[in-house]
Amino acid sequence: MRTVSRFVRFLKNRVRIGVQETGVASCRQVRDKKMGTVVEQTPYQCDRCGATNIVAASVIYQQGTHTYSTRFNSGTSQTFSAEAAEPPRPRGYLRPVLLWGPAIVIFSAWTIAGFSSILEHPTTTALHVESPVIFLFLGISSFAGMVFGLRKIARYNREVYPHLRWNWEHTYICRRCGRFRLIHS
Numbered sequence: 001m002r003t004v005s006r007f008v009r010f011l012k013n014r015v016r017i018g019v020q021e022t023g024v025a026s027c028r029q030v031r032d033k034k035m036g037t038v039v040e041q042t043p044y045q046c047d048r049c050g051a052t053n054i055v056a057a058s059v060i061y062q063q064g065t066h067t068y069s070t071r072f073n074s075g076t077s078q079t080f081s082a083e084a085a086e087p088p089r090p091r092g093y094l095r096p097v098l099l100w101g102p103a104i105v106i107f108s109a110w111t112i113a114g115f116s117s118i119l120e121h122p123t124t125t126a127l128h129v130e131s132p133v134i135f136l137f138l139g140i141s142s143f144a145g146m147v148f149g150l151r152k153i154a155r156y157n158r159e160v161y162p163h164l165r166w167n168w169e170h171t172y173i174c175r176r177c178g179r180f181r182l183i184h185s
């Protein structure tokens with residue numbers, strides 16, 4: 001009976017030592033804290049649904065975009081998610097040329113025709129000197145409009161597009177809920 005109670009006391013002491021052993025306790029605490037921070041800081045996790053199944057936008061785009069060619073036609077097919085994950089593209093310079101080009105050509109032609117008509121038949125021509133001057137002014141304005149448009153596109157491609165591209169390269173998409181997320185690493 002006495003030996004049993006001594007044994008029990010021995011066990012109690014051991015338990016107390018185990019609990020009070022600061023090394024073990026602090027060690028466990030550190031481990032818990034570390035695990036906690038790992039869970040919080042993992043960037044490759046959806047911040048809406050918590051799923052870790054998130055994939056780079058470029059991967060989704062590549063996986064969902066297929067080029068095909070049959071005997072009759074060819075092209076690309078895209079899944080809905082690939083369409084959403086489409087990379088930004090630099091702007092083309094064709095639009096301002098198509099928009100202003102015809103006006104420049106027409107006004108230049110009228111300017112030349114007007115001035116040559118006045119120079120060739122200074123007395124009999126129905127045209128006044130003002131008319132070709134107005135055409136010249138309109139031609140120059142159209143040219144200025146085209147240059148302005150081209151410069152605007154150049155500025156976009158130089159300053160805005162690289163940022164959009166960088167963002168796209170660092171965008172990740174959750175496969176579970178579809179949330180887009182920017183990860184700066």
Ligand SMILES: [Zn+2]
Pocket residue numbers: 046047048049050051174175176177178179
């Ligand atoms: Zn999600």
